[in-house]
Every structure is written in structure tokens, then in C-alpha cells.
Amino acid sequence: MTSTSSFELIFQENHIATIRIDVKNEPQNTLKAEFADQIQAIFTQIKNNKDVHGVVIISGKPDGFIAGADIKVLEKLKTTQDAVDVSRVGHQTFQQMNDLGIPVVAAIHGPCLGGGLELALACHGRVCTDSLKTTLGLPEVQLGLLPGGGGTQRLPKLIGIANALDMMLTGRQLKPKQAKKLGLVDEVTPQSNLVKAAYELVNKIRAGKFSRQKSSLTTAALMRWALEDNKWGRQILFQQARKKLLAKTLGNYPAPEYIIDCVEAGAELGEAVGYAKEAELFGELVKSAEAKQLIGLFFASTELKKESGIAEKDFAQLAELKPISSVGVLGGGLMGAGIAYVSIEKANIPVRLKDRDADGVLHGLKYSHNIYDKRLKKGYISLSQKAEKMSMLTGTTDYSGFAQVDIVIEAVFEDLQLKQQMLREVEKIGRADIIFATNTSSIPISEIAKASQHPETVIGLHYFSPVDKMPLLEIIKTPKTSAEVVARSVAFGKKQGKTVIVVNDGPGFYTSRILAPYMNEAGHIVAEGVAIDKIDSALKKYGFPIGPITLLDEVGIDVGTKIAPILESAFGERMAPPASFSKLIDAGRKGKKNKKGFYVYPANGKGPKVVDESVYKDLGIQAHNNMDAVEIAERCVLQMVNEAARCLEEGILNNARDGDIGAVFGLGFPAFLGGPFHYCDSQGIQVIVDKLKHFETIHGSRFTPAKILLEKIEQNQGFFE
Numbered sequence: 001m002t003s004t005s006s007f008e009l010i011f012q013e014n015h016i017a018t019i020r021i022d023v024k025n026e027p028q029n030t031l032k033a034e035f036a037d038q039i040q041a042i043f044t045q046i047k048n049n050k051d052v053h054g055v056v057i058i059s060g061k062p063d064g065f066i067a068g069a070d071i072k073v074l075e076k077l078k079t080t081q082d083a084v085d086v087s088r089v090g091h092q093t094f095q096q097m098n099d100l101g102i103p104v105v106a107a108i109h110g111p112c113l114g115g116g117l118e119l120a121l122a123c124h125g126r127v128c129t130d131s132l133k134t135t136l137g138l139p140e141v142q143l144g145l146l147p148g149g150g151g152t153q154r155l156p157k158l159i160g161i162a163n164a165l166d167m168m169l170t171g172r173q174l175k176p177k178q179a180k181k182l183g184l185v186d187e188v189t190p191q192s193n194l195v196k197a198a199y200e201l202v203n204k205i206r207a208g209k210f211s212r213q214k215s216s217l218t219t220a221a222l223m224r225w226a227l228e229d230n231k232w233g234r235q236i237l238f239q240q241a242r243k244k245l246l247a248k249t250l251g252n253y254p255a256p257e258y259i260i261d262c263v264e265a266g267a268e269l270g271e272a273v274g275y276a277k278e279a280e281l282f283g284e285l286v287k288s289a290e291a292k293q294l295i296g297l298f299f300a301s302t303e304l305k306k307e308s309g310i311a312e313k314d315f316a317q318l319a320e321l322k323p324i325s326s327v328g329v330l331g332g333g334l335m336g337a338g339i340a341y342v343s344i345e346k347a348n349i350p351v352r353l354k355d356r357d358a359d360g361v362l363h364g365l366k367y368s369h370n371i372y373d374k375r376l377k378k379g380y381i382s383l384s385q386k387a388e389k390m391s392m393l394t395g396t397t398d399y400s401g402f403a404q405v406d407i408v409i410e411a412v413f414e415d416l417q418l419k420q421q422m423l424r425e426v427e428k429i430g431r432a433d434i435i436f437a438t439n440t441s442s443i444p445i446s447e448i449a450k451a452s453q454h455p456e457t458v459i460g461l462h463y464f465s466p467v468d469k470m471p472l473l474e475i476i477k478t479p480k481t482s483a484e485v486v487a488r489s490v491a492f493g494k495k496q497g498k499t500v501i502v503v504n505d506g507p508g509f510y511t512s513r514i515l516a517p518y519m520n521e522a523g524h525i526v527a528e529g530v531a532i533d534k535i536d537s538a539l540k541k542y543g544f545p546i547g548p549i550t551l552l553d554e555v556g557i558d559v560g561t562k563i564a565p566i567l568e569s570a571f572g573e574r575m576a577p578p579a580s581f582s583k584l585i586d587a588g589r590k591g592k593k594n595k596k597g598f599y600v601y602p603a604n605g606k607g608p609k610v611v612d613e614s615v616y617k618d619l620g621i622q623a624h625n626n627m628d629a630v631e632i633a634e635r636c637v638l639q640m641v642n643e644a645a646r647c648l649e650e651g652i653l654n655n656a657r658d659g660d661i662g663a664v665f666g667l668g669f670p671a672f673l674g675g676p677f678h679y680c681d682s683q684g685i686q687v688i689v690d691k692l693k694h695f696e697t698i699h700g701s702r703f704t705p706a707k708i709l710l711e712k713i714e715q716n717q718g719f720f721e
Contacts, residue, residue, distance in 0.1 A: 006035060008060070009042045015053040016202055017046055018195075022060025028067040029059055031115040031149075033086055036093050043096055054103040054202035057123065058195065063133050065108045066116025071143065071295060074286050083148075084283035090115070090149035091275050094122035103205035107198035109191055112136045113173065118149035121158065125201045125210070126184070129191040130176050136184055137173035141255050143298055144291030144672065148282035152262035153274045159183050161228045161263060165241055168263075169256045177379050183212060231268070238264050252543045252672055255285055289682070293674030297664060300657050301499050309475065309490030309502040314483040321484070324435075324492040327351045328408040330422055332364025332395070335439055336411035338467025341368045344392040345468075347495035351393050352401040361395035368393055371468065399429045407435040407492065409461055414562050416443050420451035427453055435485055437461040441512045442563040445505045446478045456482040459489050462509060464666050465555075472666035473498035478505040499665050501658040503647075507570035508563070510647050510659065511666045514676070516567050517639035517702070518667075519560065520577045522548035524699070525632055527578040529625035532598050532611045538629035539636060543670025548636060550609075553597035557581075558590045574702040580619045587618040637679075638692055638703070640669070644676035645706035648719075656719040681718040685709055 006029075008020040019042060023029045046052050059065045077083045097104055097119075106112075106120035108128035117136055120126050128134050138147045138155065146152060147168060156164040159182045166172065176188045189197040204210035227233040238260060245256050258281040266274020285291050308315045324347075329340045332355035340351045345368075353364045372386040394401065402408065408430065410422045423436050436458050438448050449458035460476030473493040477486050486502060493500040503510045522535050526549070536547020552560055561582070567575040591597035600612045616623055644659050653659045660675020673679045680688050689705045696703035712718065 005038070007038050007042055009045055011049065011052065014199065015051055016199055017049070017052045017055045019055060019057045020060045021057065021066065027061075028064045028111070029061055029116070030067055030070040031119070032070045033073050033089065036089050039093055040096065043100060046100060046102075052102060054105070054199075054206055055100065056105050056107050056195065056198040056202060057119070058107045058198075059109065061110065064110035065106075065112040065134075066114075066119060067111050068114025068116055068139070069149070071298065074145075075295065077286060080283040080287045082283075083286035084279045087148040087279035087282040090118070091279065094119060094150055098122045098124070103202045105198045105201045105205070107194050108136070108185070109134055109194055114138060114140055114147070115149050118147055118151045118154070121151065121154040124205050125186050127187045127189060127194060127197045127201055128176050128179065128185045129194050130188050131191055132175070134176050135173040136176075136179045137171060138168050139171035139173065141169060141253075141259065142171040142294065144253065144255050144288060144294040145285045146255055146259045146262060146278065146282055148278060150275065150278070152259060152278045153266045153271050156263050156267065160224050161234065161237060161267060162224075165260065165263060168259050169241075169245060175380055181379075186210075186212070228267075234264075234267055250541050250543075252670065253290060254288060255290070258285060290672040293672055293678055293682075296674055296678065297660065297671060300661055301665075303657070304499060304501065304661065305494065307490075308487045309500065310483045310487050315487060318484055318487065321487055321491060322406075324406040324488055324495075325349060326405040326407075328402045328405040328426075329353045329364070329411065330408060330426075331355060331411035332360040332362075332367075333411065334367075334465060335463060335467060336409075337364040337367030338465065339409055339411060339439070339463055340364060340393055341371060341468050342496045342498075344368065344389055345371075346497035347492065349392070349495070352405060353393065353395045354399065354402070355395070355397065357397060361397060365390075365393060365395050399425065402426065403429050404431065405434065407437055407489075409437045409439060411439040411463075414440060414442065414559065416447060419443065419448050423448060423451045423458070433457060435459060435489065437489065439463055442508045442566045444507055445476050446480075449478055449480065455480040457485055459485055460505070460509065461489060461493070462511065464511075470666065471497075471499050472511075472662060473500045474509060474511050474662060474666060475500055475502045476505050476509045477502060499661060501662050502654065503658070503662075504652050504654075506650070506652050508567050510644075510652055511662050512563065513567065513647060513652070514640045514643040514663065515667055516563065516575055517643050518636050519548050519552060520564075520575065521636045521639045521702075522552075523578045523581055525627065525635065527580050527619070527621060528627070529621050529623055530627045530632065531623040531625075532615070534627075534629070535632055538632040541629060542633035542637065543672060545668040549598050553591040553599055556591045556593055557584050557597060561585055574704075580621070583618050583620065584615070589615065589618065634691060635695060635699075638688070638695065640667075641676040641679060641688065642692060642703070642706050642709070645680070645708050648677075649706055649708035677719040680709070680712075681721050685712045685718060689713060 006021060006023045010018040012018060021029050046055060104123045105125040105127060106123045108120060108126060109131060110133045112120055117138055138151050140147050163182050179185045180188045186201060187197055227237045241260055249256060262274060262278045262281060265277040327343050327349055329336045329351055332353055340353050343349050343351045355361045355364060369390060372389060375381045376386050408426045410419060412418055412422060419438055426436055432454060438445060438460050439462060441462060445458060445460040449455040452458050459481050462474040464470035464472055475489055490500050508516060525535055526532060532549050536549050539547045564577045589596050592601055595601035598612060598615050600610050647653045648656060648659060656677035660677050663669035663675050664671050669675055689709050692703050692705045
């Protein structure tokens with residue numbers, strides 16, 4: 001037996017060697033450039049031992065295979081050529097393993113991602129556990145990169161071009177059953193049987209008794225033949241993939257396009273050309289501006305996962321952080337139901353859901369039931385797993401079952417008196433230390449806490465809709481909220497699978513406060529006679545997932561009108577929406593919810609999205625203004641950026657990093673721009689201020705630059721640089 005710092009080679013009596021990977025002093029295995037020599041030394045030992053008939057690769061970590069390549073290594077690369085060389089070394093190393101002349105099988109438990117999956121793809125077979133902890137994927141696109149270890153060439157050969165593109169272009173991670181169905185793994189087995197199953201697969205491959213050949217008469221096989229096994233079919237497939245991709249990215253993200261280029265090069269010109277193309281484009285992406293921002297966001301969110309949400313000295317003074325083990329939710333609407341779902345699914349914590357009547361309770365329960373039903377039909381979970389999760393969610397129309405819960409989260413209407421009433425009722429029946437969390441999107445938490453006998457237990461937990469898909473949780477603390485309550489809430493949010501930022505209290509907090517002027521500016525542009533769909537198109541082209549007018553329809557025009565007065569009262573005229581927008585409520589326009597907003601919503605839900613032309617009449621305007629798309633986008637974005645700067649200036653934000661995370665993960669600020677503060681640094685703060693002053697001369701004081709921006713210029717500083 002020999003060992004290195006991260007790789008251990010064990011020669012077994014059954015003639016099957018084991019390579020155990022265990023990167024020391026790290027919670028997960030990640031691949032590093034310096035491992036190449038260590039791995040090659042192990043290959044040499046295997047080749048020199050004629051008694052070895054096969055190899056099994058396993059992890060020394062209890063719940064992880066290989067989480068990918070070490071991203072920190074990429075940050076240190078100085079040139080594009082350095083990155084190209086790293087990719088080529090990966091190609092050579094994995095090919096050496098593939099060429100050992102004996103079967104090599106990956107035994108996978110836990111995350112097998114990025115470079116980890118590329119290593120597994122270079123093996124001759126793959127076995128994985130049936131654990132929910134096991135996931136397989138190539139998520140590099142989410143960092144603005146492409147798989148640089150041969151993934152763009154090996155994956156299409158294994159599971160087909162269409163399936164491979166779907167995985168790589170989305171960064172989607174597969175569960176074991178999905179991976180087996182696609183042919184990504186050869187067998188799924190209980191964890192206790194993993195090594196045995198890997199040995200058996202080695203012996204099958206060595207004996208020539210293993211084949212992945214499937215019937216050529218299935219629909220999937222015929223489709224693959226029609227689209228992938230002939231030149232003309234592939235041409236159509238790649239054309240459609242590019243068309244669909246560009247409709248989604250609008251050219252803002254180069255990585256997905258490069259992934260298609262690599263796959264197409266390998267399919268049409270041979271694997272040698274494909275591997276060369278992968279290394280070349282990997283190198284370009286590593287040094288691209290988009291990857292820099294996306295990798296920066298990755299590191300920022302990773303840092304947040306390690307933080308408690310309070311100062312280290314305050315955390316050290318806490319005797320023991322009591323975990324939240326039971327939850328009460330007030331309101332069975334979309335938000336309340338979503339909060340209940342992530343609590344039982346992600347946090348694995350029982351939830352008692354209350355609504356004012358049986359229909360409301362039923363709606364809240366049905367939300368989770370429908371999600372689990374879809375997962376059951378797709379084979380992601382079993383019937384018993386669904387039943388187990390649903391047993392954790394119960395409903396009531398009174399406060400029965402609330403006396404002993406650790407936290408109550410209210411998700412009722414945006415009304416101060418109603419929220420205060422909920423708080424008083426909870427404190428009457430709950431323990432003295434029960435945490436009362438409000439999901440308000442704009443009302444200051446301190447105002448709600450005025451109704452409390454224990455204001456130190458009141459906190460804001462601002463979720464984003466839909467809760468099960470949106471990654472951010474904005475936690476709002478008041479001057480009276482205790483450090484323990486903050487820390488417990490942060491830990492709870494992380495268990496729900498959320499990226500958590502903690503901000504200080506104030507009207508609109510951070511996210512709602514910076515969203516309001518962005519949305520208002522879009523409204524001002526509508527009032528100036530610019531077509532609604534042109535505004536939405538301009539912001540989508542700029543990188544937002546949906547346009548601001550569409551977003552207002554989705555959120556609800558009526559909801560917006562409730563939030564607007566709160567912010568205008570606090571911040572004055574710069575937060576005022578266009579006066580003409582009050583006419584929308586008078587006309588009964590609430591948005592998508594009542595199928596009467598800025599857009600037409602057919603009764604059957606089908607058909608293209610078109611503007612409801614009658615809305616212009618209600619507003620008393622004509623859509624005649626042919627404003628440039630860049631001007632439209634910049635006016636809206638600058639309002640958000642300027643307000644974000646004010647939030648940092650006033651202490652609502654603790655740092656610029658949290659501001660970027662909040663805007664990107666909660667509001668859809670273009671990730672490739674890095675968030676409002678990285679956007680300022682990359683554009684140049686002087687450039688931002690000059691544009692603000694330009695618009696200030698035309699449109700007034702709502703564009704007056706934040707004081708902190710002027711100070712940064714004076715000090716010759718950026719927010720990060």
C-alpha cells in the first residue's frame with residue numbers, strides 16, 4: 001500500500017486495486033492542478049503490477065465523491081494560455097486512466113460534479129448509490145465556464161448529444177434514478193453495497209459480459225438515429241439548440257454557445273479536434289469578464305454559508321445555538337405555502353400551517369402535495385417518501401399546535417394592523433422565547449414589533465416568490481432583535497436551502513427598496529410614451545430574466561400600490577411612482593392575478609404574450625416614443641444601482657458583497673454583471689456618476705448621485721478594488 005497526500009492506492013487480494021481519494025483538511029474532494037503528477041505516479045504503480053486486473057475509484061469522504069475542480073486554482077491563472085494548459089493536462093491525465101488496459105470503475109456516493117464527473121466519465125463504468133445525497137452534473141456553465149476535462153466530448157458519446165447539451169447548458173444535476181435512466185451510470189445500489197457492486201462491474205467488463213447496447217427500435221433510439229447519427233440530423237439539432245439558447249441568453253453569456261461549439265466540433269470533425277476546441281475555449285472563458293463576475297458570486301455565496309449572521313464576538317458569547325425544530329406558518333397563500341414546503345423538504349422540519357378558513361388551509365397543503373406528486377410521477381421520489389414528507393405538514397384554522405413551535409412565520413397581507421394582530425395572537429399562546437418572523441416586503445420590522453411584549457424575538461424573514469425556486473432569504477434585524485434570534489434564523493434559512501443575507505431595518509429593507517425605483521423608472525418611461533413591450537425587451541436584453549412591466553403584472557399592480565406609499569413617505573419624491581399609474585387601479589387592473597394588467601392573459605393560458613393596448617387609453621397616453629433600448633435599460637438599472645449605494649451609505653447593508661448577492665439572487669440583477677457594486681467597479685464609478693448627472697439634468701432629482709459614489713471618486717476607490 002502506498003499513499004500520497006490525497007490519493008491512496010490499495011492492492012486487494014481479489015486482484016482489483018482501489019484508489020481512495022481524500023483531499024486532506026477539506027470537507028469535500030476537489031481536483032487541483034498539482035494532483036496530475038500524483039495520479040500519474042499511481043497509474044505507473046498499477047501498470048507495473050501484473051496482478052491488478054481492475055481498478056475501483058472511491059472517495060474517502062463520508063458523503064461526497066468529487067465536488068469538482070478547485071475554482072481557486074483558476075483565479076490564479078494569469079493568461080488564457082495558462083488555462084488552456086490546465087485543460088490539456090486534464091485531458092491527458094484522464095486519457096491515461098482510460099488507457100490503463102484494465103477496467104476502471106467509479107464508485108460514486110454524494111456529489112459527483114464538474115471535474116469529478118469528468119473523471120468518472122473517463123472510467124469504463126460507473127456505479128452510484130441511491131442516496132438523496134448523490135448528484136451528478138457538469139455545472140460549469142453556472143460559473144461562466146465549460147467542462148474543461150473532456151466533458152464536452154465524453155458525455156455526448158455516453159448519453160447522446162441532446163441529453164448531454166441539456167445537462168451542460170443548464171448545469172442541471174441528476175439524481176441517481178435519472179442518471180441511470182440516461183445511461184450516465186450503469187448501476188444504482190444502496191450505499192452498503194457500493195464497493196461490491198463496483199467490483200462486480202469490473203469483473204463483468206473484464207469478462208466481456210457487460211454492454212450498454214439498447215434496443216434500436218425504441219422511440220428514443222429512433223429519435224437519436226434521426227437527429228444524432230447522421231450529419232443532416234445533427235445539423236438541425238445544433239441549429240435548434242443555438243436558436244433556443246440565444247432566445248434565452250440573448251448573447252449575454254458566451255459559455256453556453258462555446259459548449260455547443262465544442263460538442264459540434266467533436267461530433268463533426270472528430271474527438272481530437274473536439275478536445276482541442278474544448279481546451280481553447282475553456283482558456284478564453286476562464287479569463288472572460290463574465291466568468292470573473294460569476295466566479296466572484298460563487299465565492300461570495302460560499303463565504304455567506306460559513307457566516308452566522310452576527311458578529312463573531314456575539315456568537316462566541318452564545319452558550320449554545322438552539323436549532324429551530326418546529327415551525328408555524330400563518331397564511332396558506334403562495335408565499336406561506338412555499339415557506340411551508342421548503343421547511344419540510346429542505347430543512348426536514350415539521351410545519352403547522354394556519355389560515356382563516358378550510359379553503360385557505362387546503363390551498364397551503366395542496367401546494368406541497370402537487371410538487372411531490374410531480375416528483376413522484378417523474379420517478380424522483382417514492383410513494384413512501386412523499387407520504388413521509390406530507391406527514392410533516394399539518395393544517396389548522398385556529399392556533400392549535402402553535403403553543404410549542406420554535407418560530408412562527410407570518411405570510412399574510414401587506415397590512416401593518418393585520419401583522420400586528422397576528423403578533424399579539426401568537427404571543428398570547430406561544431412561549432416567551434418564540435420567534436415571530438414577518439415576511440413583509442416593505443413595512444419596517446420595528447413598526448410591527450411595536451405590538452410585541454418581546455421585541456427582541458421579532459425579526460423579518462423576506463422570502464421571494466416562488467419560494468421553492470428563488471434562492472435568496474433576506475433577514476431583517478431591528479435594533480432590538482437579539483443576536484441569538486438572528487443567528488438561529490440564519491441557521492434556519494440555510495437549512496431551508498437559502499442563500500441568506502442579513503440587513504438592518506428600514507422601509508423596504510434592501511431588496512424592495514432598490515427594486516422600487518427600478519420599477520418606478522420603467523413606469524416613468526411608459527408615461528413618456530414608450531411601448532410597454534419595448535421596455536421589457538430592453539431590460540431582458542440587458543440581462544434581467546423578465547422585464548419590469550411583466551414583473552409588475554406578476555407581483556400584482558395592487559401589491560405595488562400598497563408598497564409605493566410606504567417608500568414614498570420614507571424617502572420622498574424620488575420614490576414616487578408615475579401619477580398616471582393610479583388610474584390602473586381605478587380601471588380594475590391588478591395584473592396577472594385577475595387577468596387584467598399590462599398584458600393580455602387568455603382564459604386558456606395559451607397564445608403569445610401581447611400588450612393589452614387598452615392600457616394606454618387607461619393611462620391617457622400614446623405609445624409613440626421610440627426611445628433607444630440602451631437608454632431605457634440604463635435609466636432603470638442606474639436607479640437600482642444608485643439606491644443600492646444609498647443602502648450601503650446608510651448602513652442598511654453591512655457590506656457591498658451582500659448587496660450584490662441580494663440583487664442577483666433575489667431580484668434577477670444580471671449575474672454576468674456581478675451585482676450593483678461590482679457593476680459600479682467594472683463600469684467605473686466616475687462613468688456611473690456622469691450618467692446619473694446626465695439624467696438628473698433631464699429628469700430631475702431622482703437621479704441625483706448617492707453621496708457614497710462621489711466619495712469613492714474623491715478617494716479614488718472602488719467598492720471592491
